[in-house]
Amino acid sequence: MPRVRERKQKPKRKAELNPLLAKKVLTGSEVMICSLIEEGVDFVFGYPGGVVIPVFDKIYNVANPKLVLCRHEQGAQHMADGYARASGKPGVCLVTSGPAATNLVTGIATSFMDSIPVVHFTGQVATTAIGNDAFQEVDIIGITRPITKHSYLINRVEDLAPTIKEAFFIATTGRPGPVLIDMPKDVLLSECKFEYPDQVDIPGYKPTRHGHVQQIKKAAEVMAQARRPVFYVGGGTLLSNAAAELTEIARKAKIPVTTTLLGLGSFPENDPLSLGMLGMHGTWYANMAVNEADLVIAVGSRYDDRVTGKLDAFAPKAEHIHVDVDPASISKNIKVDYPIVGDCRNVMQKILPMVKPSDTAEWMKLIEHWKETHPLKYKESEGVKPQYVIEKIHEVCGDDTVVTSDVGQNQMWTALHYKFIKPRTHITSGGLGTMGFGFPAAIGAALARPGTRVVSVVGDGGFQMTSQEVATAVSQRLEVIVCILNNGFLGMVRQWQELFFGKRYSHTCLEYTNPDFVRLVEAYGAKGMRVTKREEVVPALQAAVKVRKTPVFIDFRIDRHENVFPMIPPGKMATDIIE
Numbered sequence: 178m179p180r181v182r183e184r185k186q187k188p189k190r191k192a193e194l195n196p197l198l199a200k201k202v203l204t205g206s207e208v209m210i211c212s213l214i215e216e217g218v219d220f221v222f223g224y225p226g227g228v229v230i231p232v233f234d235k236i237y238n239v240a241n242p243k244l245v246l247c248r249h250e251q252g253a254q255h256m257a258d259g260y261a262r263a264s265g266k267p268g269v270c271l272v273t274s275g276p277a278a279t280n281l282v283t284g285i286a287t288s289f290m291d292s293i294p295v296v297h298f299t300g301q302v303a304t305t306a307i308g309n310d311a312f313q314e315v316d317i318i319g320i321t322r323p324i325t326k327h328s329y330l331i332n333r334v335e336d337l338a339p340t341i342k343e344a345f346f347i348a349t350t351g352r353p354g355p356v357l358i359d360m361p362k363d364v365l366l367s368e369c370k371f372e373y374p375d376q377v378d379i380p381g382y383k384p385t386r387h388g389h390v391q392q393i394k395k396a397a398e399v400m401a402q403a404r405r406p407v408f409y410v411g412g413g414t415l416l417s418n419a420a421a422e423l424t425e426i427a428r429k430a431k432i433p434v435t436t437t438l439l440g441l442g443s444f445p446e447n448d449p450l451s452l453g454m455l456g457m458h459g460t461w462y463a464n465m466a467v468n469e470a471d472l473v474i475a476v477g478s479r480y481d482d483r484v485t486g487k488l489d490a491f492a493p494k495a496e497h498i499h500v501d502v503d504p505a506s507i508s509k510n511i512k513v514d515y516p517i518v519g520d521c522r523n524v525m526q527k528i529l530p531m532v533k534p535s536d537t538a539e540w541m542k543l544i545e546h547w548k549e550t551h552p553l554k555y556k557e558s559e560g561v562k563p564q565y566v567i568e569k570i571h572e573v574c575g576d577d578t579v580v581t582s583d584v585g586q587n588q589m590w591t592a593l594h595y596k597f598i599k600p601r602t603h604i605t606s607g608g609l610g611t612m613g614f615g616f617p618a619a620i621g622a623a624l625a626r627p628g629t630r631v632v633s634v635v636g637d638g639g640f641q642m643t644s645q646e647v648a649t650a651v652s653q654r655l656e657v658i659v660c661i662l663n664n665g666f667l668g669m670v671r672q673w674q675e676l677f678f679g680k681r682y683s684h685t686c687l688e689y690t691n692p693d694f695v696r697l698v699e700a701y702g703a704k705g706m707r708v709t710k711r712e713e714v715v716p717a718l719q720a721a722v723k724v725r726k727t728p729v730f731i732d733f734r735i736d737r738h739e740n741v742f743p744m745i746p747p748g749k750m751a752t753d754i755i756e
């Protein structure tokens with residue numbers, strides 16, 4: 178066969194890819210956009226306004242990054258956050274000064290609590306006007322200081338590019354988190370040469386990536402000796418892409434695994450070693466396993482109060498190994514016996530060859546017995562049970578689907594009844610518990626993972642906190658499926674009122690004031706469906722997955738009084754669990 182000589186394409190010069198680089202000097206707005214190109218940013222979630230018009234003017238003709246126009250800055254932030262969680266890359270958000278910047282606050286706190294790398298750009302009044310109560314001036318640096326990993330106010334255009342480089346570095350390294358860059362109007366308009374640094378060197382910021390070898394060896398020994406060990410795995414495992422290594426170690430060592438809400442997806446829930454989620458709404462057997470364990474191996478988790486309940490009764494018989502990149506997380510709530518500071522993936526890779534199969538046969542027999550005698554269950558009825566809807570979403574959509582949930586009962590039903598198999602398939606606001614997060618996060622996830630099915634599970638209350646983003650989903654022609662578990666209540670609060678406040682349902686009923694969700698989304702040009710009977714659940718989902726180039730919203734009229742169980746009442750211990 179004649180050899181076809183492939184014509185080698187000349188790699189495109191940077192200036193060809195980005196015509197702005199042909200200019201000798203750039204404005205601050207141009208510097209910002211060139212810096213984002215250098216960082217490989219493909220989407221900026223934003224909303225325009227006075228002081229950032231120059232940036233919007235420059236991004237107008239740029240193909241990459243693409244600006245996604247949201248309908249509220251909070252929505253933009255949650256999209257950037259959802260994008261980061263789904264892709265593993267930092268999310269980017271751009272808004273103007275004053276009320277736009279303050280509209281970001283809930284989202285920034287959401288990312289901060291869950292250690293999500295998002296870089297926020299806010300406009301600011303001119304440097305000469307700062308401190309004068311100028312129009313749309315707020316001290317967003319001061320406001321967000323406790324909820325950002327770091328923040329910057331830019332004073333000179335020459336500082337912009339190095340600061341952006343540093344911001345991305347800080348957001349994505351060590352324990353990841355949100356960073357904010359406040360850009361005064363005059364900085365965006367002044368000019369300088371564009372030079373993007375190759376490297377970052379920040380004295381005093383050198384996150385420890387590699388765990389201490391002796392500690393790792395010791396941990397492997399302790400794991401081999403334990404008779405009732407259990408892995409307690411959190412979101413840090415997913416953030417450091419350590420799920421594959423963790424799974425291999427657990428299987429090799431024959432150690433069961435329970436995950437936190439944010440850790441779901443880091444270990445396949447169809448594996449016999451999986452115990453599902455632990456904590457306040459965790460499975461009976463996960464909580465009991467931790468209660469009876471002689472060794473807890475915490476990986477990328479932080480002994481959060483929703484997991485531990487009554488602190489001094491948590492894992493009362495166990496020693497603790499704790500792997501975390503953030504030294505401040507170690508021994509914060511519970512005294513740890515074997516601390517290992519380092520990136521979860523690095524540590525898991527080092528520990529893997531040292532791991533020996535533990536003698537856990539008896540322990541696994543006991544766990545099997547618990548699973549049989551205390552399975553996850555719910556009562557079937559003719560109506561639409563939320564748990565049934567969640568099971569069917571998994572069945573119809575499959576293991577690769579990315580599921581975002583909102584906050585409340587819908588979040589806990591999703592966490593318990595959807596069997597997460599793969600990493601980065603579950604996205605939710607864990608630490609802050611931000612209602613209104615789930616739906617916009619799904620938009621960000623869908624843009625991050627084109628070709629992957631994205632489903633959002635929300636409550637009728639939470640959905641109404643950011644439902645204006647239906648317009649964004651429609652404008653981006655996203656095939657997101659939004660399942661509204663509509664119980665006409667602020668369900669989780671109603672559940673607490675039922676159990677702990679004598680059934681006094683003070684201000685939790687939404688039924689009579691809820692909009693017709695089908696007509697609401699159709700007004701935006703999306704597709705709406707309603708499901709009122711059990712037998713309609715699967716056909717509706719099957720129809721939804723066939724819809725192209727538009728989001729679908731299914732108003733599931735679920736059993737109104739259904740509660741989330743198991744539940745450990747607040748401040749109580751594992752043995753107080755209600756099934």
Ligand SMILES: Cc1ncc(C[n+]2csc(CCOP(=O)(O)OP(=O)(O)O)c2C)c(N)n1
Pocket residue numbers: 583584585586587588610611612613635636637638639640662664666667668669670
């Ligand atoms: C922004 C915000 N406000 C208030 C709360 C407190 N809260 C937690 S769950 C919940 C009820 C959620 O109701 P809904 O969205 O309908 O979901 P459901 O619990 O019924 O599934 C409320 C009000 C919160 N988590 N976030």
